[in-house]
Amino acid sequence: MTLLRVEKVTKRFGSLTAIENVSLTIEPGELRAIIGPNGAGKTTFFNLISGLFPPSEGRVRLDDQDVTALSPEERVRRGMARTFQITEIFPELSVIENLRVAVEMAEGHSLSAWLSPASKRAVNNRLDQLLTTGNLTGKTDVRVGALSHGDQRAAEIMMALALKPRLLLLDEPTAGMGDQETYNVAQLVRRLHRREGLTIMLIEHDMRVVFNLADRIMVLGEGRVLAEGTPQEIAANEDVQRAYLGEVAK
Amino acid sequence: MNPRARALDALVIVTLVTFPFWLAAIGSYTELATRVVVMGLAAMSLNFLLGYTGVLSFGHAAYFGLGGYGTAMAIKFFGFGSVPAMLFGMLVATVAAIVIGALIVRRRGVYFAMVTIAFGQVFYFIAFRWNQVTGGDDGLTGWSRQPIDFGVYKLDIAGNDKAFYYFVLCVFALCVAAMARLIHSPLGRSLVAIRENERRVRFLGLNIESRIWLSFVISCFFVSVAGGLYALLNNFIDPRALRFDLSGNFVIMAVMGGMRSFWGPLFGAAIFVALQDYVSSHTENWMFLIGLVFVLVVRFFPRGLLGVLTRGSAA
Numbered sequence: 001m002t003l004l005r006v007e008k009v010t011k012r013f014g015s016l017t018a019i020e021n022v023s024l025t026i027e028p029g030e031l032r033a034i035i036g037p038n039g040a041g042k043t044t045f046f047n048l049i050s051g052l053f054p055p056s057e058g059r060v061r062l063d064d065q066d067v068t069a070l071s072p073e074e075r076v077r078r079g080m081a082r083t084f085q086i087t088e089i090f091p092e093l094s095v096i097e098n099l100r101v102a103v104e105m106a107e108g109h110s111l112s113a114w115l116s117p118a119s120k121r122a123v124n125n126r127l128d129q130l131l132t133t134g135n136l137t138g139k140t141d142v143r144v145g146a147l148s149h150g151d152q153r154a155a156e157i158m159m160a161l162a163l164k165p166r167l168l169l170l171d172e173p174t175a176g177m178g179d180q181e182t183y184n185v186a187q188l189v190r191r192l193h194r195r196e197g198l199t200i201m202l203i204e205h206d207m208r209v210v211f212n213l214a215d216r217i218m219v220l221g222e223g224r225v226l227a228e229g230t231p232q233e234i235a236a237n238e239d240v241q242r243a244y245l246g247e248v249a250k
Numbered sequence: 251m252n253p254r255a256r257a258l259d260a261l262v263i264v265t266l267v268t269f270p271f272w273l274a275a276i277g278s279y280t281e282l283a284t285r286v287v288v289m290g291l292a293a294m295s296l297n298f299l300l301g302y303t304g305v306l307s308f309g310h311a312a313y314f315g316l317g318g319y320g321t322a323m324a325i326k327f328f329g330f331g332s333v334p335a336m337l338f339g340m341l342v343a344t345v346a347a348i349v350i351g352a353l354i355v356r357r358r359g360v361y362f363a364m365v366t367i368a369f370g371q372v373f374y375f376i377a378f379r380w381n382q383v384t385g386g387d388d389g390l391t392g393w394s395r396q397p398i399d400f401g402v403y404k405l406d407i408a409g410n411d412k413a414f415y416y417f418v419l420c421v422f423a424l425c426v427a428a429m430a431r432l433i434h435s436p437l438g439r440s441l442v443a444i445r446e447n448e449r450r451v452r453f454l455g456l457n458i459e460s461r462i463w464l465s466f467v468i469s470c471f472f473v474s475v476a477g478g479l480y481a482l483l484n485n486f487i488d489p490r491a492l493r494f495d496l497s498g499n500f501v502i503m504a505v506m507g508g509m510r511s512f513w514g515p516l517f518g519a520a521i522f523v524a525l526q527d528y529v530s531s532h533t534e535n536w537m538f539l540i541g542l543v544f545v546l547v548v549r550f551f552p553r554g555l556l557g558v559l560t561r562g563s564a565a
Contacts, residue, residue: 076455109436
């Protein structure tokens with residue numbers, strides 16, 4: 001069954017049309033990249049999918065159920081998780097506290113004033129798993145705001161992962177990072193996709209990352225779909241080269 | 251838990267337990283200690299919302315005053331004992347907080363603070379105007395706190411200052427222990443998370459509004475306990491216990507003492523009450539000095555006086 005189906009969504013802000021008539025489907029297990037020049041509407045598109053604001057027209061379906069009118073938190077409960085271009089974490093709290101909040105919410109403990117020893121153990125086991133997956137084991141007690149860019153991103157992705165999402169949306173996971181950090185985050189995304197079988201949709205500027213990771217790519221330009229296809233098809237597409245890749249290659 | 255925090259806990263407990271014994275030695279009196287504990291509880295209750303959820307209320311005096319009026323009226327009109335009367339006051343205030351909280355929780359930041367003032371002032375004017383029931387501007391008199399009868403033993407909180415102090419301290423201890431428990435629970439962590447980053451919490455699947463509402467109600471519940479104790483302490487209550495300037499004083503106590511540290515607001519309340527007591531016997535303009543101290547603290551200790559001790563992840 002198709003996991004995510006976006007049907008002809010349009011988003012207007014006053015007289016500006018940020019997204020125009022964009023459709024897309026994501027199958028389970030897919031790793032889809034969204035690329036496009038600055039201002040193409042990529043983040044707006046993500047915000048429509050994750051429910052930060054509603055589209056002006058069109059529908060968003062998750063598991064064939066219409067979620068267009070649902071709030072972000074309701075979409076999260078149905079299996080959608082996301083990260084942001086500017087990392088959204090709890091900067092004053094330590095790495096482990098950040099993850100603990102996420103795990104407790106994911107496990108439905110967030111209203112409890114007390115946890116049974118069994119639940120506590122389950123939470124701690126899950127925390128260990130996430131720390132290992134995110135390569136954060138040595139930094140558990142560090143204030144998350146004091147971590148490097150790459151580690152903050154890893155922490156944010158692990159918080160999203162704590163929700164055991166079926167669809168993970170990553171908005172420019174390597175934004176503002178050096179080569180080594182970019183490589184590390186790309187490896188992390190690859191592991192989540194290959195090893196955990198996670199369905200992932202990501203916006204990305206770094207073309208090496210995109211062409212290495214993605215199964216399929218969608219190119220946005222000025223709010224419209226310019227092209228869609230496998231990395232090879234996109235690399236060969238002349239429209240795309242003109243509108244986007246050309247200016248990068250120059 | 252770090253040893254520094256443990257040491258501070260021990261220091262606070264020892265100080266509070268021995269308060270009435272050495273207070274006389276420095277030329278003060280037991281009632282002052284009781285007032286510190288009552289105001290400390292109010293400021294710590296406010297801080298549950300302010301420091302641990304990151305939401306500013308300028309209307310907490312309303313629930314403090316409702317707790318106080320509820321207690322006073324239950325004694326005066328229904329002939330309740332001191333403790334049942336307090337429970338009645340807490341019930342009234344908490345119901346008000348449940349209803350009003352639901353109405354205002356969609357507002358955020360300064361708008362939230364403004365509507366808390368507005369709703370608070372509604373109760374102030376009711377108390378001010380409704381002479382037959384509330385005593386109006388003159389306050390509610392003609393009642394006093396009653397000894398607590400445990401059957402085998404009668405605790406004379408009416409006639410014995412020290413007995414009343416320890417009664418207040420016991421109530422304070424119960425409330426503070428409950429708040430500490432909540433803060434270090436998954437529920438408390440979800441509130442701190444809202445303080446730190448609302449957007450992340452939403453995208454962890456939590457409804458922010460209902461959670462802030464819950465924190466507001468918990469905070470108002472505890473502040474109403476302080477209000478009940480305050481009425482018992484004075485054997486009197488008047489509309490100033492509901493007014494927004496008292497709400498402002500709670501905020502000053504919390505910020506001055508350190509809203510990111512658990513005991514900070516108690517410390518702030520102690521300084522506030524002591525200054526008020528000492529300075530107001532010399533000049534009417536005691537608020538000037540408190541304002542001056544407040545400005546200096548905010549300038550030189552932005553995390554509050556106890557904030558310097560608890561640098562780092564105060565969860």
